[in-house]
Amino acid sequence: MFTGIIETLGVVEALEQDGTNLHIRLKSELAQALKIDQSLAHNGVCLTVVAVDGETYTVTAVEETLKRSNLGDLQVGSLVNLERAMVLGARLDGHLVQGHVDQTATCVEIGEHNGSWSFHFQYDPDRGNRTIEKGSITVDGVSLTVVDSSPGRFSVAIIPYTYEHTRFKGYRIGDRVNLEFDMIGKYVAALLAPHLPKP
Incomplete structure (x- = not known):
């Protein structure tokens, strides 16, 4: 974990x-x-x-x-x-991450905002995964909060420390990243799926 x-x-x-x-x-x-x-x-x-x-x-x-x-x-x-791996009993500064990638996404937009950055990613929504605004997402192992969310697309805001100390400083449009969606959200979706109308 x-x-x-x-x-x-x-x-x-x-x-x-x-x-x-x-x-x-x-x-x-x-x-x-x-x-x-x-x-x-x-x-x-x-x-x-x-x-x-x-x-x-x-x-x-x-x-x-x-x-x-x-x-x-x-x-x-x-x-x-x-x-x-996390140490049991230590502070949980990010969110619970299993290290099991659900799918990849593509970086489709990068914005610089006078001291911070926004990164927009697009993924295949047909895999059944989704983000929610202000929910958690893991991008290439980095625990982040979703800023904007729509089917198959989301954005995150990156502070200077994260930008400098992770792969974010090297991302370019078109780069592939690993996504692990929020574990609790995945369990809720799996439990609800049998009770939802079929498309």
Whole structure:
């Protein structure tokens, strides 16, 4: 379980295809504190550490993860948002995040507003996911509050600290991001679905 508060950025040092799996080696200041079998969120995707070597470590993404997320878009030199699993009993500064990506979205608009930024994302609404205004959303592992919401589209506001310390500073229109929708909202939607009229 995670909180969506990014600890630091990692840099992809190597990518190795192994059948349908992808081994990803990253350099990070967290590496020396990691241990094998530890869970770590990468752009919001929970992956298991399989090797640690000094300032670098390796995780493996399986085919299902690559299909559902943007990890298959990584290249050597790519920046990755990193967060270790939450500590039970610590303050929950973001919201409850599982590290299970629901789908990807595309950045379709970026606005600069004299000290803050707005980012607009578009996603496939046919997957059954949705956002609500002032609800929670996780974008590439970052816990955020939805500003505007419509079917298949939402926006978020980014403060300077988040902009500088996450992948947001490098986003361009057309970039794919990972989305994890609010866990409570997903359970409510699943419980209500059998009782709603069929389209």
